[in-house]
Amino acid sequence: MALVERQRFPRRKVCGECIAATNLPLLASLGVGEAFKALAGPELRRVTLLQGERSVTAELPAADHADFRWGRALGRETLDNLLLERARAAGASVFQPWAVQSILGAAGAWHCELRALETSVRLRLRASVVIDAHGSWEDLPTDRPRRRLARGAADLFAFKANFTGAAVPEGAISVLALDGGYGGMVVADGGITTVAGCIRRDRLGQLRAASPGLRAGEAVQAWMQQGCAGVHAALKGAERDGPWLTAGPLDPGMHVQARDGIFRIGNAAGEAHPILGEGMSMALQSAAMLCSILPARAHGVALPDGRAQADLQRRYAVAWRGAFAPRLRLAATFAHVAMRPRSAAVLMHVVQAWPGLLTRGARWGGKVRFAEPGPMSAPQPARSG
Ligand SMILES: Cc1cc2nc3c(=O)[nH]c(=O)nc-3n(C[C@H](O)[C@H](O)[C@H](O)COP(=O)(O)OP(=O)(O)OC[C@H]3O[C@@H](n4cnc5c(N)ncnc54)[C@H](O)[C@@H]3O)c2cc1C
Incomplete structure (x- = not known):
């Protein structure tokens, strides 16, 4: 088993870093539950929606589990490293920092071309099963022409920075409705505040044209602070810890399909607008779903051939769409409402009258129910010789 990761860890990553409680049993079963418990930020029990001068706070629903009720935030420099080290301890050969350049062949007989990023050494791995978990913001070399063609004014670019000394209430997720984008703020591990958000390509262009001296991240920070009183108050006395990081354009939608023989998990399978903070849930839960159908090498069974893989x-x-398509649709609706000042103002009126809608929205968005990969059990695999 080989795991290929192009970046050296630990590294910070563009992400709001809130892990929904639905993932905590999975993290525990992977052997990182205790570390998560020891390191993550405070339990997230409330959500605040902010737009312009206004804000509405509601309770988040507790997850439907006796031991894991509340989500928490943990920096990706820590979480991703914990998971990678568990994979190594479980026997994976880790290639890092190496990049997958191309995947050739067919299910049952793949050839993966890898390149070491620090030495440019190249290597070809043979594999029966390939799982694509490369996210959706960095193109595989083979995807680049398609992505270049698809550029548009509505593309979303993502930004994230960490702050110390920010006045963000502990235990609450702040969701920001902004003119031409949306964002979030949360207190994560070590009391550090994570501020992350997405902005349309055309809006970012306007901001940069209006303030040519500012870097893109600084322009985005000014946009957030000027457009939202809550962000202004939170960051007034705060100090940025490290640079603004950027990624994108985002590629929201379903990419999972059964045509080319490659299994896809996480954003590679489908990306939700991050306004619900469910992307890591979908990454972890889709991986668990796939593991529940792939015969485990560790149990001495042969890997499925091309036909069985099809x-x-x-x-x-089918199972992926059943589990995640509703979350994608809800996130897209919420994102498009939040990005437009008029519809966001209507939403604020509604949630001011009925804050429980935010609680309901979190419930509909997957924050309560645990992913149960059980029904997807695989057909009986052949014993290896
Ligand atoms: C602004 C913002 C805020 C967000 N907030 C939250 C939140 O609060 N909670 C939440 O759950 N989700 C959130 N998300 C979504 C979440 O970050 C993603 O959905 C999640 O990271 C997807 O996980 P992944 O493993 O599929 O991809 P990624 O986390 O993107 O990981 C992909 C990995 O593949 C590596 N890679 C890429 N190409 C190659 C290659 N060719 N060869 C080798 N390695 C490669 C990359 O280096 C990377 O480490 C947010 C996203 C954004 C943009």
């Missing part, structure tokens, strides 16, 4: 692919794609 069947598993179809079943995985």
Whole structure:
């Protein structure tokens, strides 16, 4: 088993870093539950929606589990490293910092071209099963022409920075409705505040044209602070810890399909607008779903050949859509409402009258129910010789 990661860890990453409680049993079963418990920020029990001068706070729903009720935030420099080290301890050969350049062949007989980023050494790995977990913000070399063609004014670019000394209430997720984008703020591990958000390409262009001296991240910070009183108050006495990081353009939508023989998890399978903070849930839960159908090498069974993989692919794609498509749709609706000042103002009126809608929204967005990969059990695999 090989794991290929192009960046050297630990590294910070563009992400709001809130892990929904639905993932905590999974993290525990992977052996990182205790570390998560020891390191993550305060339990997240409230959500605040902020727009312009206004804000509405509501309770978040507790997850439906006796031991894991509340989500928490943990920096990706810590979480991703914990998971990678568990994979190594479980026997994966880790290639890092190496990049997958291309994936050739067919299910059952793949050839993956890898390149070491520090030495440019190249290597070809043979594999029966390939799982694409490369996210959606960095193109595989083979995807670049398609992505270049798809550029548009409505593309979203993502930004994130950490702050010390910010006046953000502990235990609450702040969701920001901004003119031409949206964002979030939360207190994560070590009392550090994470501020992350997305902005349309055309809006970012306007901001940069209006303030040519500012870097993109600084322009985005000014946009957040000027457009939202809550962000202004939170960051007034704060100090940025490290640079603004950027990623994108985002690629929201379903990419999971059963055509090319490659299994996809996380953003590579489908990306939700991050306004619900469910992307890591979908990454972890889709990985668990796929593991529940792939026969485990550790149990001495042969890996499925191309034909068997085609069947598993179809079943995985169906299960993936059933589990995650509703979250994608809800996130897209919320994001498009939040990005437009008029619809966001209407939403604020509604939630001021009925704050429980935010609680309901979190429930509909997957914050309560645990992913149960059980029903996808694989057909009986052949014993290896
Ligand atoms: C602004 C913002 C805020 C967000 N907030 C939250 C939140 O609060 N909670 C939440 O759950 N989700 C949030 N998300 C979503 C979340 O960050 C993603 O959905 C999640 O990281 C997807 O995980 P992934 O493993 O699929 O991809 P990624 O986390 O993007 O990981 C992909 C990895 O693949 C590596 N890689 C890429 N290409 C190659 C290659 N060719 N070869 C080798 N390695 C490669 C990359 O280096 C990277 O480490 C947010 C996203 C944004 C943009």
